[in-house]
Amino acid sequence: MLWQMFEANATMYPEKRIGDLPGISVGHRFYSRAEMVAVGFHSHWLNGIDYMGQSYRKGVYHNYTFPLAVAIVISGMYEDDLDNAEDVIYTGQGGHDLTGNKRQIRDQKLERGNLALKNCVEQCVPVRVVRGHECASSYCGRVYTYDGLYKVVQYWAEKGLSGFTVFKYRLRRMEGQPILTTNQVQFSYGRVPQSVAEIRGLVCEDISGGQEDVPIPATNLVDDPPVAPSGYTYCKSLQIAKNVKLPANVSGCNCQGTCVDPRTCACAKLNGSDFPYVQINGGRLIEARAVVFECGPSCGCGPGCVNRTSQRGIKHRLEVFRTPKKGWAVRSWDFIPSGAPVCEYIGALVRTEDTDHVCENNYIFDIDCLQTMRGLGGRERRLGDVSVSAINSFDGDDQKSESVPEFCIDAGSTGNIARFINHSCEPNLFVQCVLSSHHDVKLARVMLFAADNIPPMQELTYDYGYALDSVSGPSGKIKQMPCYCGAADCRKRLF
Template sequence: MGGNPKVANNKPEDQKLARGNLALKNSMDARTPVRVIFGRQTLKASNTSGESSKYIYDGLYTVSNYWQERGPYGKIVYMFRLNRIPGQPKLTRKIESKVKKPKACFERCVLDDVSQGKEKMPMRAMNAVDNAKPPPFTYITSMIYTECYDPSMLSGCNCIDECSDSKKCSCAVKNGDEIPFNNSGAIIKSNPIVYECGPSCKCPPSCRNRSSQRGVRYQLEVFKTESTGWGVRSRNFISSGSFVCEYVGELIREKEAKERTGRDEYLYDVGNGCDDTEDSFTIDAAQYGNVGRFINHSCSPNLYAQNVLYDHDEKRMPHIMLFAAKNIPPLRELTCDYNMNHVCNVSDGIKMQNCCSGSPGCTGRML
């Protein structure tokens, strides 16, 4: 508008034959009709604090002429004469209104530290849905083994450096003569089982083959979701392959897990499925657990579970370590495919578990 000082404190100046003015001039030269939207207004809606944008579509017009004249601030402005093309349906000029409501976000901290001071950094619980706090539980940082736990200690390596020679490190030999982590501690590729250096090894704690034993290193927080209860996100960027957390709880036999009804969402099966043998095990994080118990299932996850052994050699009860499957931007919910082929109890046998992730390719079942 020739530098209207009422708009963003612009200094008045002469208009140029450019942008919208040039487009109208070109339409006149090419005899191309233009669509006219008449009377745009921005008003306060009567029952909301948002803004209401109102428009009137007035049909097709031709541009027949243009000229210059002095505007109200003494500067040159371009004027155009538009003629409505005859034969168009008569318009009622009814105003179409579209109300844009500002997205309210009143997220607040409902718990200062979910970890109860047991992690290196406090983990807040945030809620923008209601005033609820996460359900009470006992926070632990390592597995609780019940009487079913009786594995033999895993033999360690004799490396006095940081296991720099993977062909001489006995732990690396179990991984196919290679350390499965890069120098930044990110896992290079998934394996059925990863053998890390552990308490029986002579290498120092800084050895890169101890990547998942250093605890949570990202600023994680628990938050209330709209449809899947509590979830977990990171306030930091997480690069692909990075260790996020371990899924810990009580390690129990599969048979006992079937009897613990009402805890399906906290059971992580690390055994061979639902059968009558006592060879399968389950992690129950309902009463004892860490931040991993809040990580939701998704059919399109950004984390994956890696079986890791470092303090024993019992393959039936590996540590469940969660690693980033891709680069994860800050505040993106962390999810994992729990691959629940079945959930069992004594009376019903196999029963289905619904999936509410809503992710692309979601089947609606944790199958």
């Protein structure tokens, strides 16, 4: 059928062209490579690089040096690819094992598509970028999404992960195009590094300086020259301000070793006579709750108890990476199952009133457990049994606590990896207040849990929870900040 279309000159765009094609906008989906070939959007069935050859030297392109790339497909076929959505490290063609294991088996050469992308760098010619990923609704099992024009800003040759020479191309998405949506871009193309030597753009081997059980590297493929995260001190436990006094430890359960019977465990009774976690994959939260009561220092059970799940520190291999628009961000090298704890929001525990004079601090997290429990400030009220009688300082007539949380966590100058996790209007993490050593909800621990199964290399995000027009500057004027989360239903503003 396709050959008949070519012979009849029935393709939509039989001649290759630089830039966008009329009628094919960002976000357009092709349900096979054949559709792209038929339209003339990308004319190769297998090759990732579509380019103009020497036959295009005449006519409107007579001033260009050929070959010249016009489009590429990113589909996870090369182990050396690294896809950061708006900033891409793309591996050239050739020397690839076609058996499906994505390995290089020979050196690549600077010819054909590889030479065409090199010429794009030198002549500032943009290329169309198409991303392909698995899709059950496509008859060929994959779908290809047009993600816009990218500028090829750099190229070089290096030894790839398999020891053979590969050509690498750095592409950056051009400004002024519709933003990428999170369901358009798949972040799992890049092969998870197996060692420090394989980490591309490494600017810090461990931002925690050995404090965390699992090192947290930082990478930067955006800035030139690349810089590491700075302007703060890493800490893995809350720093308590001098004018903040934590409540005394409450009496705990009498369980021994590990809590197993919710009918007799005093901590389980606080959670509605049930344990909030299941003992799967190191412990997973069954559902988001108004507040979770965990076992604490006065309990008889040990550290392996399922009701201490959030107290075990960071267990997944996390990475801080630089983005073109959102600053620093966080992703996991590991699969994170739904309900698994990711990290606690750590910083200085201070009184909210003491931060009123602080300007441009975007790392303050209000401890708003009371607001969540009551469904205030636009927050969705969470269902679930809560033992109110066990909560100290829970005063239903306290109007101040309803409007402004009394305490907050300031991670501006000191904090952990949570300070780098970005907002999203469609997040894959959720915030959960947890009580363990005491039962004062105004001083609850703030934990981030996986809201869904999260594949490796996908950015981790949570909803910052700002209401629009809720932030004012020193003069009292409403402040506005655009949102670049890229979600399909993005609110367009952070606040």
